[in-house]
Structure formats: C-alpha cells, structure tokens
Amino acid sequence: MVRALSRLGLVVALAVAPLACASAPTVAGASAPVRRPTDEQIKNRHRTLVAGLGTSLALGLVGLGTLLANANFAGPKERSTPQEMPAMIAVAGGIMSLGFLAAVPFAVGLERHKARYPEVIKGRPPRPNASLAPRLVLKPGL
Numbered sequence: 001m002v003r004a005l006s007r008l009g010l011v012v013a014l015a016v017a018p019l020a021c022a023s024a025p026t027v028a029g030a031s032a033p034v035r036r037p038t039d040e041q042i043k044n045r046h047r048t049l050v051a052g053l054g055t056s057l058a059l060g061l062v063g064l065g066t067l068l069a070n071a072n073f074a075g076p077k078e079r080s081t082p083q084e085m086p087a088m089i090a091v092a093g094g095i096m097s098l099g100f101l102a103a104v105p106f107a108v109g110l111e112r113h114k115a116r117y118p119e120v121i122k123g124r125p126p127r128p129n130a131s132l133a134p135r136l137v138l139k140p141g142l
Contacts, residue, residue, distance in 0.1 A: 015105050042113075042120045049110040056103035063096025 037045075070085050070093065114121055 014102050039120050042117045046110070046113055046117075046121050049106055049113055053103055053106040053110055056099040056106055059096045059099030060101075060103065061099075063093045063099060066093035067097065 066089065067085075070089050
C-alpha cells in the first residue's frame with residue numbers, strides 16, 4: 001500500500017510539474033505589481049520544457065522498443081512454446097513507455113509558454129491575431 005501511494009505521488013508530481021512551471025504568476029492578497037521574468041529566465045524555462053518533452057518521448061520510445069524487442073526475440077527459435085518475458089524487463093519497459101503519457105503535460109506547458117512570450121522565444125514581436133478591425137474594408141483578391 002505504501003509503495004503504491006509513493007508511486008502514485010511520483011506520477012502526479014510528474015504530471016503537474018510542467019504545468020506549474022509554465023503557469024501564470026499569481027499574487028495573494030492585495031494587488032501587487034507582477035514582475036515579468038527576465039529574457040534569460042524565459043529562455044531557460046523554454047529550454048527546460050523542451051528537454052523534458054524530448055526526454056519523455058525518448059523514454060517512451062525506448063520502453064516500447066524494449067517491450068517489442070523482448071517479445072519478438074526473447075526465446076529460442078526451436079521451442080514450440082514461446083519463452084515468457086522476464087518480469088523485470090516487462091516492468092521496466094512498461095514504466096519507460098509511460099514516458100509518452102508524461103510528454104503530454106510537458107507539451108501543454110511548452111505551448112502555453114511559447115504563446116505567453118513569443119517575442120522572446122522567437123526573437124520577433126508577436127503577430128496580430130486573426131480578428132479584423134471593424135473599420136477594415138475587405139477588397140476582392142485580384
């Protein structure tokens with residue numbers, strides 16, 4: 001029971017951490033001025049989220065590869081019954097393949113972070129949104 005709860009806590013921490021890193025700063029109490037992080041802090045957070053996403057995807061790919069390779073090549077070819085996969089390899093491959101699930105919060109956090117600071121990350125000012133001004137006259141394309 002204790003081991004299951006500790007593992008559940010680890011999974012929850014892995015799922016919530018990227019979203020917490022990219023969340024908006026909140027101030028409790030009176031309205032205090034919110035300081036914008038420096039450009040270096042923004043770039044460091046972006047690099048961290050990209051590294052977390054890449055690591056999660058790599059772990060997921062290695063885990064699935066481990067499970068598939070062991071399932072295909074584990075036993076000798078002469079036997080009529082296939083040899084079972086060792087439990088340790090099955091558990092390790094299954095845990096590593098959960099990296100694909102851990103990639104989801106990293107991807108969400110990365111997209112939110114990129115949308116919040118496009119001028120710093122892309123090095124150019126943000127583009128105007130797709131809404132049209134009420135005074136804009138549309139002309140047919142020629």
